[in-house]
Amino acid sequence: MQTEKEKEKEGDAFVEEYVALSNFTGSSSDQLCFSSGDRLLVHAKPSPEWWWAELHGVRGYVPASYLRQDAAAEEEEDEHTSLEDQWQDEEYFGSYGTLRLHLEMLADKSRTEAYRKVIVSNSASLRSKVVMDLGCGTGIISLFCAQLAQPSEVYAVEASSMAEYTRQLVKQNGCEQVVTVLQGRAEEIELPKQVDVLVSEWMGNCLLFEFMVESVLLARDRWLKEGGVMWPSSAALTLVPCQANSYYAEKMAFWEQPYGLDFTPLQPLAQQEFFTKPKFSHVIEPDDCLTAPCDVLCLDMYTLQVKDLEEIKGQFHFCVEKPGVFHGFTSWFTVHFESLETGGATVELNTGPNSQPTHWKQTLFMLDRPVSVYAGDSISGTIFLRRNPIWRRHMTISLHWSINSSKKETDNCQVGTKSFPMWR
Numbered sequence: 257m258q259t260e261k262e263k264e265k266e267g268d269a270f271v272e273e274y275v276a277l278s279n280f281t282g283s284s285s286d287q288l289c290f291s292s293g294d295r296l297l298v299h300a301k302p303s304p305e306w307w308w309a310e311l312h313g314v315r316g317y318v319p320a321s322y323l324r325q326d327a328a329a330e331e332e333e334d335e336h337t338s339l340e341d342q343w344q345d346e347e348y349f350g351s352y353g354t355l356r357l358h359l360e361m362l363a364d365k366s367r368t369e370a371y372r373k374v375i376v377s378n379s380a381s382l383r384s385k386v387v388m389d390l391g392c393g394t395g396i397i398s399l400f401c402a403q404l405a406q407p408s409e410v411y412a413v414e415a416s417s418m419a420e421y422t423r424q425l426v427k428q429n430g431c432e433q434v435v436t437v438l439q440g441r442a443e444e445i446e447l448p449k450q451v452d453v454l455v456s457e458w459m460g461n462c463l464l465f466e467f468m469v470e471s472v473l474l475a476r477d478r479w480l481k482e483g484g485v486m487w488p489s490s491a492a493l494t495l496v497p498c499q500a501n502s503y504y505a506e507k508m509a510f511w512e513q514p515y516g517l518d519f520t521p522l523q524p525l526a527q528q529e530f531f532t533k534p535k536f537s538h539v540i541e542p543d544d545c546l547t548a549p550c551d552v553l554c555l556d557m558y559t560l561q562v563k564d565l566e567e568i569k570g571q572f573h574f575c576v577e578k579p580g581v582f583h584g585f586t587s588w589f590t591v592h593f594e595s596l597e598t599g600g601a602t603v604e605l606n607t608g609p610n611s612q613p614t615h616w617k618q619t620l621f622m623l624d625r626p627v628s629v630y631a632g633d634s635i636s637g638t639i640f641l642r643r644n645p646i647w648r649r650h651m652t653i654s655l656h657w658s659i660n661s662s663k664k665e666t667d668n669c670q671v672g673t674k675s676f677p678m679w680r
């Protein structure tokens with residue numbers, strides 16, 4: 257299997273010349289500015305909308321719609337270009353072909369019991385319904401459907417090689433009359449019929465990482481009946497400003513006086529190495545929260561569109577409740593499953609610090625410099641989740657904040673901004 261380096265190197269073998277049809281001024285530092293008539297070298301076409309190009313030796317993202325292929329270069333077009341690389345499907349589905357991740361998900365009782373609760377509390381309404389379980393993995397949700405309710409059909413769709421074993425598990429548990437396992441990508445497989453319910457456990461770290469949600473939306477548009485139900489029905493990303501004393505001590509303060517020596521010249525390195533990317537699987541204690549949390553993004557799974565995933569913006573305003581050190585922000589997500597019966601109870605899966613722990617835990621975004629805050633201060637700003645135009649399962653989370661001090665005599669309003677690649 258190709259390493260990432262080889263993939264990127266091989267990517268350079270692909271170069272096409274395009275002519276700019278009009279001027280373009282980028283809206284972020286990773287976009288290329290150009291003028292009408294400029295001749296750009298396109299090195300990669302990660303998505304139909306955004307390409308990776310070069311002009312006068314500088315590389316950046318360019319909007320494909322602004323470019324026309326130079327006629328002369330047309331016939332040399334490299335027919336080997338593929339948009340698949342950017343989904344890293346071989347690596348992604350390869351990782352789900354082994355038990356490690358499935359064991360982690362199945363061992364997560366909070367997650368798995370939530371899905372079982374959805375099936376149990378809707379078992380009567382599921383009678384004679386047609387269900388699609390997208391990304392079924394070992395098939396646990398499909399088996400719950402067949403065991404705890406009486407749907408007429410469950411299509412268990414799984415792209416990885418785990419599907420072969422899922423078929424065995426369906427047979428082993430006597431569910432083959434109801435559950436049909438289809439191996440393949442949900443975007444590509446053919447179902448025998450439309451479905452009444454599309455259920456999926458698609459959530460990644462920080463809700464969207466892996467961007468499996470795109471597959472769920474495409475399947476919704478293609479296979480969900482008019483009036484059909486999406487499980488989850490909605491999803492929310494929650495944020496809170498927090499202390500992270502032990503993490504800060506472990507990664508940064510440590511260099512102040514190890515064995516009585518001054519290692520502080522290493523602190524810029526430590527900041528770069530440990531605080532540049534988000535920290536997955538962080539466990540925030542309720543006491544670490546400096547304010548009440550705030551839902552910064554709310555996704556409606558019935559109306560959300562794939563194009564909306566390119567950039568999602570959220571606002572926040574936090575009121576500091578107690579003095580402490582503002583080390584960073586912590587995020588988690590909550591999903592809701594609406595009842596098949598009008599007015600029926602909604603089931604919630606909450607991955608936050610006040611709920612049962614899950615394998616996602618929480619995600620910590622460390623600031624470059626901690627700030628002391630006091631009760632009455634406020635922290636407000638915006639969060640952007642920008643999908644990576646090249647690596648389609650990745651994104652960058654950008655936070656912009658201002659801290660307004662409650663102390664009258666100081667009108668200091670400290671502002672800050674930081675972007676965290678997840679992971680590219």
Ligand SMILES: N=C(N)NCC[C@H]1O[C@@H](n2cnc3c(N)ncnc32)[C@H](O)[C@@H]1O
Nearest residue numbers: 352391393414415441442457458459471
């Ligand atoms: N973050 C998660 N919940 N990941 C669960 C991913 C599970 O869904 C499977 N999966 C992800 N995307 C797809 C897709 N488009 N089609 C079929 N299976 C998929 C994947 O192989 C794994 O078993």
